[in-house]
Amino acid sequence: MTDYGRPVEFGYFLVPNAGDPLLKLASVADDLGLDLLGVQDHPYQRRYVDTWTLLGMIAATTQRIRVFPDVACLPLRPPAVLAKAAASLxxxxxxxxxxxxxxxxxxxxxxAYGGPRRTPKEAFEALGEAVEVIRAIWSGERNRRFDGTHYQLKGAQSGPVPAHPIELWLGVSGPKALALTGAKADGWLPSSSWATPDKLPGMNARIDDSAAEHGRRPEEIRRLYNVHGTVTAESVEQWVEELTDLAVGFGMDTFVLWAEGEQEPQLRRFAEEVVPRVREQVAMERGA
Known part of the structure; x- marks a missing residue:
């Protein structure tokens, strides 16, 4: 049993299909009181609108919900410019x-879109370098320099400084990348399709060990989870039980619904019937 004691949060995973009512769904999520709205980032997918353009439109037409790429495609998003875009928004x-x-x-x-083809080793190296570059650009300091294999800063003038400390979440699975998460990231962002519940204890343990090695407390690191499935009237109770167990038994604290099928009815059922009961159940079990 693992519970880091962090407050539970809830979000919605938006697939950016150009033909879908994307801004309406985002507004519904905002009105329903969800905490987060994530948009997957596959620039090469012809049916999708651009993720960062959509995130900007969502931020402009909602009031309180937080937005994020779930997750940004690093090989097609140069990290210094990505950091600038995130800070600006x-x-x-x-x-x-x-x-x-x-x-x-x-x-x-x-x-095909002009990005680099990287081996697993190169992709990991580039990700680690990108974390350093992004942090540097968010610092607001002048004359930032970084000399990496994949990315460089050569006297970069960083800024603007974000309005709040932006959290950097890594959507990774390998042992070295999980260790990088524990060492340098603010959160881990897996999906239930590949990080199934039975794998979570071992993956969280790898993050925790690395955090301890770098003088960090494991509870400093957010554990998000893209939960893939269908929310029906008949499955509400199962959703409540499983998400509660994932929070108090597996250490996950933020659940982002990736719904299959018709979106708005499931979004409403999740926010109105599942979320409040999970919050109540987690609070009760932690109190007990």
């Missing part, structure tokens, strides 16, 4: 932006 939205980051994976499609 955070400033313009009043501090409502976080940053999910991935090393990349669909290499044929990435290469």
């Amino acid at each position: 955070d400033l313009l939205s009043g501090g409502r932006v976080e940053l999910g980051l991935g090393a990349g994976g669909f290499w044929d499609a990435i290469e």
Whole structure:
């Protein structure tokens, strides 16, 4: 049993299909009181609108929900410019932006769009360098320098400074990348499709060990979870039980619904029927 005691939060995973009512769904999530709205980032997918353009539109047409790429495609998003974009949107939205980051994976499609084809070792190295570059650009300091294999800063003038300390979440799975998360990231952002519940204890342990090695407390690191499935009237009770167990038994603290099928009814059922009961159940079990 693992429970880091962090407050539970809830979000919605938006697939940026150009033909879908994206801004309406975002507004519904905002009105329903969800904490976060994540947008997957696959620039090479012809049916999708651009993730950062959509995030900007969502931030401009909502009031309180926080937005983030789930996760940004690093090989097609130069980290210094990505950091600038995130800081700018955070400033313009009043501090409502976080940053999910991935090393990349669909290499044929990435290469087709002019990006680099990287080996697993190169992708990990680039991700670690990107974390350093992003932090430097958020610092607001002048004459920033970084000499990496994949990325460099040569006297960069950083800024603007974000409106709030943007959290950097890594969507990673390998042992070295999990260790990087424990050492340098603010959160871990896996999906239930590949980080199934039975794998979470071992993966969290790798993050925790690395955090301890670098003088950090494991509870400093947010544990998000993209939960893939269908929310029906008949499955509400199962959702409540499973998300509560993931929070108090597996250490996950932030649940982002990735719904299959018709979106708005499931979004409403999740926010209105599942979320409040999970909050109540987690509080009760922690109190007990």
